[in-house]
Amino acid sequence: xxxxxxxxxxxxxxxxxTVTDVAELAHVGASTVSRFLRGVPVRPKVAERVAQAVxxxxxxxxxxxxxxxxxxxxxxxxxxxKVSNAFFSQSVQLMxxxxxxxxxxxxxxxxxxxxxxxxxxxxxxRRYRADGVILTCAPGTTTRIIRxxxxxxxxxxxxxxxxSSIDSVLLDNREVARTATEHLLGHGYRxxxxxxxxxxxxxxxxxxxxxxxxxSAQSLIPRLLTAPSYELLGSVLQEVxxxxxxxxxxxxxxxxxSRSILTVYRDLGLKMAERIPVLGxxxxxxxxxxxxxxxxxxxxxxxxxxxxxxxxxxxLDGSAPKKTRAISLTGELILRRSCGCA
Amino acid sequence: xxxxxxxxxxxxxxxxxTVTDVAELAHVGASTVSRFLRGVPVRPKVAERVAQAVxxxxxxxxxxxxxxxxxxxxxxxxxxxKVSNAFFSQSVQLMxxxxxxxxxxxxxxxxxxxxxxxxxxxxxxRRYRADGVILTCAPGTTTRIIRxxxxxxxxxxxxxxxxSSIDSVLLDNREVARTATEHLLGHGYRxxxxxxxxxxxxxxxxxxxxxxxxxSAQSLIPRLLTAPSYELLGSVLQEVxxxxxxxxxxxxxxxxxSRSILTVYRDLGLKMAERIPVLGxxxxxxxxxxxxxxxxxxxxxxxxxxxxxxxxxxxLDGSAPKKTRAISLTGELILRRSCGCA
DNA sequence: CTGTTAGCGCGTTCAA
DNA sequence: TTGAACGCGCTAACAG
Numbered sequence: 001x002x003x004x005x006x007x008x009x010x011x012x013x014x015x016x017x018t019v020t021d022v023a024e025l026a027h028v029g030a031s032t033v034s035r036f037l038r039g040v041p042v043r044p045k046v047a048e049r050v051a052q053a054v055x056x057x058x059x060x061x062x063x064x065x066x067x068x069x070x071x072x073x074x075x076x077x078x079x080x081x082k083v084s085n086a087f088f089s090q091s092v093q094l095m096x097x098x099x100x101x102x103x104x105x106x107x108x109x110x111x112x113x114x115x116x117x118x119x120x121x122x123x124x125x126r127r128y129r130a131d132g133v134i135l136t137c138a139p140g141t142t143t144r145i146i147r148x149x150x151x152x153x154x155x156x157x158x159x160x161x162x163x164s165s166i167d168s169v170l171l172d173n174r175e176v177a178r179t180a181t182e183h184l185l186g187h188g189y190r191x192x193x194x195x196x197x198x199x200x201x202x203x204x205x206x207x208x209x210x211x212x213x214x215x216s217a218q219s220l221i222p223r224l225l226t227a228p229s230y231e232l233l234g235s236v237l238q239e240v241x242x243x244x245x246x247x248x249x250x251x252x253x254x255x256x257x258s259r260s261i262l263t264v265y266r267d268l269g270l271k272m273a274e275r276i277p278v279l280g281x282x283x284x285x286x287x288x289x290x291x292x293x294x295x296x297x298x299x300x301x302x303x304x305x306x307x308x309x310x311x312x313x314x315x316l317d318g319s320a321p322k323k324t325r326a327i328s329l330t331g332e333l334i335l336r337r338s339c340g341c342a
Numbered sequence: 343x344x345x346x347x348x349x350x351x352x353x354x355x356x357x358x359x360t361v362t363d364v365a366e367l368a369h370v371g372a373s374t375v376s377r378f379l380r381g382v383p384v385r386p387k388v389a390e391r392v393a394q395a396v397x398x399x400x401x402x403x404x405x406x407x408x409x410x411x412x413x414x415x416x417x418x419x420x421x422x423x424k425v426s427n428a429f430f431s432q433s434v435q436l437m438x439x440x441x442x443x444x445x446x447x448x449x450x451x452x453x454x455x456x457x458x459x460x461x462x463x464x465x466x467x468r469r470y471r472a473d474g475v476i477l478t479c480a481p482g483t484t485t486r487i488i489r490x491x492x493x494x495x496x497x498x499x500x501x502x503x504x505x506s507s508i509d510s511v512l513l514d515n516r517e518v519a520r521t522a523t524e525h526l527l528g529h530g531y532r533x534x535x536x537x538x539x540x541x542x543x544x545x546x547x548x549x550x551x552x553x554x555x556x557x558s559a560q561s562l563i564p565r566l567l568t569a570p571s572y573e574l575l576g577s578v579l580q581e582v583x584x585x586x587x588x589x590x591x592x593x594x595x596x597x598x599x600s601r602s603i604l605t606v607y608r609d610l611g612l613k614m615a616e617r618i619p620v621l622g623x624x625x626x627x628x629x630x631x632x633x634x635x636x637x638x639x640x641x642x643x644x645x646x647x648x649x650x651x652x653x654x655x656x657x658l659d660g661s662a663p664k665k666t667r668a669i670s671l672t673g674e675l676i677l678r679r680s681c682g683c684a
Numbered sequence: 685c686t687g688t689t690a691g692c693g694c695g696t697t698c699a700a
Numbered sequence: 701t702t703g704a705a706c707g708c709g710c711t712a713a714c715a716g
Contacts, residue, residue, distance in 0.1 A: 016709095018708095018709055018710085019709065019710065019711090020709080020710095023687095028686080028687080029686065029687040029688070030687085030688090030709095030710080030711090031686075031687065031688080031710095031711070031712085032685085032686060032687075034710070034711055034712095035685090035686090035711090038711085040685095041685075042685070042686085043685065043686085046685090046686085058490075060465055060468050060469045061469055061709085061710075062410070062469065062471065062708090062709055062710070063406075063469045063470045063471070064405075064406045064407075064409035064410040064415060064470070064471050064708090064709080064710090065406075065410050065692090065708075065709035065710040065711085066709080066710060066711075067406035067692095067710095068404070068406040068407050068410050068692050068693065068694085068708090068709080068710075068711095069691080069692050069709080069710045069711045069712080070692085070710080070711060070712085071692080073406060075449075075470075078450075082435060083425065083431050083434050083435045083438070084428075084431045084432045084434075084435045085431070086426075088431075089425050089426045089427070089430075089431035089434075090426045092425050092426075092431075092434070092450070093424060093425045093426045093452060096425070096450050096451065096452050097452065100451070105449050105450075105451065105466060105470065106449065106450050106451075107417075107447050107448065107449055107450075108420075108434070108438050108447075108448050108449075108450045109438065109442070109447065109448075110435060110438050110439065123402055124447060126402050127402045127403060127404065127405045128405045128406070128417075128447065129404065129405070129406050148400075259627060259628065259631065262628075262631045263630075263631065266630070266631060266635075284628075285601060285628075286601065286604075286626075286627075286628040286631070286632060288605075288608070289601065289604045289605065289608060289628070289632050289633075290628060290631050290632055290633075291631075291632075291633045293608075358693095360692095360693055360694085361693065361694065361695095362693080362694095365703095370702080370703085371702060371703035371704075372693095372694085372695095372703080372704090373694095373695075373696080373697095373702075373703060373704080374701085374702060374703075376694070376695060376696090377695095377701090377702090380695085383701080384701075384702090385701065385702090388701090388702085403693085403694075404692090404693055404694070406692090406693080406694090407692075407693035407694040407695085407708090408693080408694060408695075409694095409708095410692090410693080410694075410695095410708050410709065410710085411693080411694045411695045411696075411707085411708055412694080412695060412696090412708090413708085
């Protein structure tokens with residue numbers, strides 16, 4: 001029975017081949033097969049026999065068994081609020097490609113900025129023995145919360161900041177918001193209003209802070225326009241635009257907010273000339289096709305992603321310095337017409 | 343040593359708790375813990391003890407071990423060309439949420455329309471023992487190819503069609519393209535050109551076929567404008583728009599193509615009045631904010647996703663009829679100004 | 685460089 | 701209903 005199993009299985013196609021089957025067919029020990037598959041040197045002759053047996057049986061190693069035995073699942077968790085916007089969908093795409101290049105597959109989990117769901121996800125990743133986690137965290141996240149769920153798994157905060165004891169990669173939000181604000185002020189606008197959704201979001205808070213700093217430094221009063229949802233932001237915006245203290249320019253902190261602004265312009269039937277100048281964050285596909293073409297801060301998404309994974313993997317293979325790192329990358333101001341340029 | 347292990351582990355935090363630890367602490371057998379966790383009836387008193395022990399130890403079942411033992415990983419694979427466009431990013435988002443609702447996590451893999459990479463991904467999913475696969479396939483995919491890599495895993499083709507022996511869910515591409523074309527002809531345009539990228543893509547072929555049918559039926563000559571890349575499509579388009587046989591209207595088969603068209607309009611400096619009417623596929627975020635607001639076919643993404651998962655899970659729990667199914671859902675024509683309406 | 689042994693954590697037999 | 705024993709497929713630790 002046992003000796004025949006390898007061949008029997010091929011014919012019956014009942015079960016998947018195992019290392020043992022391969023070992024039998026190649027007349028070697030199971031661990032030799034294992035070694036060969038993991039790239040540990042084996043004698044050339046043996047290697048070839050094993051390779052043939054693998055092909056003959058259509059053998060694929062079982063990652064569950066591997067993970068169980070070795071403790072590493074070759075999997076990383078990607079935990080985000082959502083994927084359906086320009087920034088995150090690009091991030092996800094790049095994360096997946098680069099993780100794969102490093103031999104890991106991605107488990108994707110979205111939490112919609114709900115802390116409880118995020119915790120569920122972290123627990124899920126622990127169950128799946130994820131080797132590491134890239135996390136864009138929900139408001140309210142703390143190191144303690146994370147560590148109580150996944151004590152031993154390396155975590156890198158992406159586009160968010162948790163504490164000095166967790167690695168993070170983000171846009172240099174405050175600084176780039178200062179640049180953006182200064183650019184608007186440079187056009188001569190003084191009544192500049194800062195528009196964004198989700199006031200609890202870390203990145204928005206930082207950007208708003210940068211904006212406020214510059215405004216205050218110029219003895220101008222910062223005005224923050226925020227709402228928790230798309231529709232609400234729209235109606236608040238509409239009021240402000242129709243009110244008496246009409247802004248001279250708008251600083252939009254996300255593609256989301258930019259969309260609200262443009263929607264209001266359209267709903268109000270504003271002609272090009274009547275549209276208040278805008279400078280926005282995120283250089284999404286259609287930023288240059290809307291009216292007027294949007295001047296934006298472009299985030300260095302590819303760099304953010306590769307830095308995040310480099311950081312994470314340096315933890316995984318233990319090559320990292322013990323000190324946690326907070327990498328902040330600078331954005332690029334893409335000048336188009338909406339801010340009043342040319 | 344053994345008896346003390348449960349408590350020792352809590353203090354040392356060296357290792358994760360296992361069923362055995364929980365069993366010891368609750369003074370029951372390991373299999374009772376296993377049963378409790380999977381919802382198999384247990385005596386109430388015992389249940390409570392186990393529940394407390396689980397909480398006290400911060401126990402989470404190990405999915406690798408579960409998968410190894412039971413053969414089911416509670417994981418599904420999502421294999422797509424990319425995630426960074428409106429259609430796919432929304433699809434991914436919904437897939438993840440709904441898969442999670444059904445107790446599965448999602449392994450995300452992108453192939454960029456490269457057949458070889460797609461095959462790698464299917465092999466990867468087999469290694470991870472994925473319970474099922476949602477696949478938007480690369481050009482050239484056949485049932486045989488798929489089955490040679492993952493013989494025993496249920497596959498549902500999403501937004502693509504492989505053969506009558508693999509379940510699929512798609513837009514009623516041909517029919518909805520007919521509707522779109524007829525709408526344009528209804529405006530009186532006769533020289534209608536169909537624009538799209540990636541001519542090998544199944545959906546585009548179907549849409550183009552629907553377009554061609556309607557054109558031919560009206561004794562009009564179908565004109566297909568295609569290119570493998572964004573830039574190329576743009577330059578081809580530019581030539582055609584400046585040529586002598588200028589189209590009277592454009593049928594764009596994807597958000598991608600729509601973007602090319604609008605970019606060319608902009609690059610050519612065309613005023614609103616000079617812009618050739620367009621009807622496009624995909625109702626992306628900014629479709630109503632560009633100039634002119636885009637008339638589009640909106641795909642029923644949510645329905646497509648829920649149907650795909652329903653189909654897949656019916657295979658998983660064996661409740662499905664043996665016959666494969668091809669579910670085709672109809673799109674919605676969203677009238678805006680770009681087609682010449684109002 | 686190789687084969688043998690043991691056990692990762694769980695679910696599934698079987699008896700009781 | 702419960703517990704003990706076994707083994708899923710693999711790799712780490714040994715001995716050769």
